Amino acid sequence: xxxxxxxxxxxxxxxxxxxxxxxxxxxxxxxxxxxxxxxxxxxxxxxxxxxxxxxxxxxxxxxxxxxxxxxxxxxxxxxxxxxxxxxxxxxxxxxxxxxxxxxxxxxxxxxxxxxxxxxxxxxxxxxxxxxxxxxxxxxxxxxxxxxxxxxxxxxxxxxxxxxxxxxxxxxxxxxxxxxxxxxxxxxxxxxxxxxxxxxxxxxxxxxxxxxxxxxxxxxxxxxxxxxxxxxxxxxxxxxxxxxxxxxxxxxxxxxxxxxxxxxxxxxxxxxxxxxxxxxxxxxxxxxxxxxxxxxxxxxxxxxxx
Numbered sequence: 001x002x003x004x005x006x007x008x009x010x011x012x013x014x015x016x017x018x019x020x021x022x023x024x025x026x027x028x029x030x031x032x033x034x035x036x037x038x039x040x041x042x043x044x045x046x047x048x049x050x051x052x053x054x055x056x057x058x059x060x061x062x063x064x065x066x067x068x069x070x071x072x073x074x075x076x077x078x079x080x081x082x083x084x085x086x087x088x089x090x091x092x093x094x095x096x097x098x099x100x101x102x103x104x105x106x107x108x109x110x111x112x113x114x115x116x117x118x119x120x121x122x123x124x125x126x127x128x129x130x131x132x133x134x135x136x137x138x139x140x141x142x143x144x145x146x147x148x149x150x151x152x153x154x155x156x157x158x159x160x161x162x163x164x165x166x167x168x169x170x171x172x173x174x175x176x177x178x179x180x181x182x183x184x185x186x187x188x189x190x191x192x193x194x195x196x197x198x199x200x201x202x203x204x205x206x207x208x209x210x211x212x213x214x215x216x217x218x219x220x221x222x223x224x225x226x227x228x229x230x231x232x233x234x235x236x237x238x239x240x241x242x243x244x245x246x247x248x249x250x251x252x253x254x255x256x257x258x259x260x261x262x263x264x265x266x267x268x269x270x271x272x273x274x275x276x277x278x279x280x281x282x283x284x285x286x287x288x289x290x291x292x293x294x295x296x297x298x299x300x301x302x303x304x305x
């Protein structure tokens with residue numbers, strides 16, 4: 001008896017879904033747009049995170065030394081800084097290398113070239129320090145600016161410390177804001193989908209009001225009456241999820257082409273296939289949740305009347 005009722009409910013749900021026609025189609029379209037947005041947010045999150053990680057990986061601390069600092073002092077300091085656990089590497093560049101690079105960059109500036117010929121090499125050596133983790137740069141910068149960075153002779157041989165922390169912080173703030181706005185849009189679309197699906201199911205209930213009245217007269221309980229409409233919502237959610245997943249693939253290809261060279265360490269198409277199970281799970285759960293909840297609320301409101 002129980003299995004027979006389940007079969008009748010499922011069959012009635014399919015019949016009502018196809019019979020509703022345009023009404024069901026509108027619900028599927030709105031849900032598809034919402035679920036497509038949800039999937040796009042997942043891909044955008046991966047893209048933004050990869051972009052931030054790539055930029056962070058390129059950030060380092062550049063330490064310029066006083067022109068009169070000897071090579072022995074600079075190399076001793078290099079050994080001192082690389083001994084710290086948060087430092088991954090420190091690349092040394094001599095005064096001569098810095099001087100030659102500076103002349104190469106300004107070879108078309110006659111005034112600078114003439115000044116260099118008069119004063120000689122005014123530049124000091126340089127260390128480019130890379131941290132084991134981007135979060136360690138602040139502690140390294142604090143060390144460089146403290147008394148611990150003094151040479152063995154007790155004098156400060158550091159001329160300038162360049163750290164592009166502001167750029168990373170600005171990018172992080174932009175990404176955080178983008179993610180909050182995207183989340184707000186996703187919630188808004190989910191709410192709109194809930195309302196549209198609710199109205200769609202309500203209309204389907206109104207169309208079937210005489211049939212529901214007959215079911216009540218013959219003693220059908222609320223669970224049996226509610227069942228077909230819940231099945232309608234499940235069908236709409238499944239169709240919308242499949243359409244959203246299908247639309248995400250060409251959208252991912254377009255996004256990869258549009259962002260070529262921006263984030264070189266992530267291929268969104270590969271990411272889409274590698275994480276397809278997770279993306280599909282989120283989309284299906286979102287679609288079924290919205291459609292089932294809307295159907296439940298609509299039939300509950302009707303059964304109360």
